[in-house]
Amino acid sequence: MTDLVTTILSRIRDVPDYPQAGVVFKDITPLLADHTAFSAVIDALALDLDVDKVVGIEARGFILAAPVAYQAGAGFVPVRKKGKLPAETFEGSYDLEYGSAVIEVHRDAFAPGDRVLIVDDVLATGGTARAAVELVSRAGAEVVGFSVLMELAFLRGRDRLGDVDVRALVAV
Numbered sequence: 755m756t757d758l759v760t761t762i763l764s765r766i767r768d769v770p771d772y773p774q775a776g777v778v779f780k781d782i783t784p785l786l787a788d789h790t791a792f793s794a795v796i797d798a799l800a801l802d803l804d805v806d807k808v809v810g811i812e813a814r815g816f817i818l819a820a821p822v823a824y825q826a827g828a829g830f831v832p833v834r835k836k837g838k839l840p841a842e843t844f845e846g847s848y849d850l851e852y853g854s855a856v857i858e859v860h861r862d863a864f865a866p867g868d869r870v871l872i873v874d875d876v877l878a879t880g881g882t883a884r885a886a887v888e889l890v891s892r893a894g895a896e897v898v899g900f901s902v903l904m905e906l907a908f909l910r911g912r913d914r915l916g917d918v919d920v921r922a923l924v925a926v
């Protein structure tokens with residue numbers, strides 16, 4: 755196990771039965787509160803990136819994607835839950851591990867052909883990830899990767915993301 759994986763695993767708290775019975779919630783707040791762990795995660799997510807924009811998915815994805823964009827010298831684009839973005843949007847609905855939601859992105863968020871990395875904290879069923887890839891593609895960008903801090907291994911592989919390169923720093 756690498757030092758980074760050990761550090762990440764030691765800073766993620768399992769909260770059983772949140773937000774509903776049967777779900778083990780992976781709480782990243784202890785990791786975010788630890789400067790050494792947080793900066794190591796951002797460095798790893800930003801390593802060797804050649805992209806025009808980094809997309810973050812509301813809300814926990816924002817916390818990771820914004821510093822990754824800064825570090826990579828790329829712009830940051832928010833994908834938000836429905837009703838939060840002020841200008842014209844594309845929207846998509848999806849199911850996730852504990853519910854369903856609608857996300858949006860501004861129609862003019864990307865220049866045609868922008869190379870984009872999408873960043874989130876957790877990949878569980880992949881519902882959010884698939885909806886985000888579709889949305890960003892519909893907005894005219896090329897999704898070159900989907901990176902997450904952690905992938906929930908017991909929910910993995912349900913049909914992932916087609917051609918998109920999926921990277922997880924840890925599988926738990």
Ligand SMILES: O=P(O)(O)OC[C@H]1O[C@H](OP(=O)(O)OP(=O)(O)O)[C@H](O)[C@@H]1O
Nearest residue numbers: 812813814850851877878879880881882
């Ligand atoms: O793979 P999935 O089953 O789709 O689940 C993963 C998504 O669930 C969480 O977001 P949530 O919608 O709970 O939003 P939050 O970041 O605002 O807490 C997490 O941050 C991912 O975006």
Ligand SMILES: Nc1ncnc2[nH]cnc12
Nearest residue numbers: 777778779780851876878
């Ligand atoms: N088990 C889980 N913990 C944290 N975030 C999640 N998003 C979807 N499933 C999750």
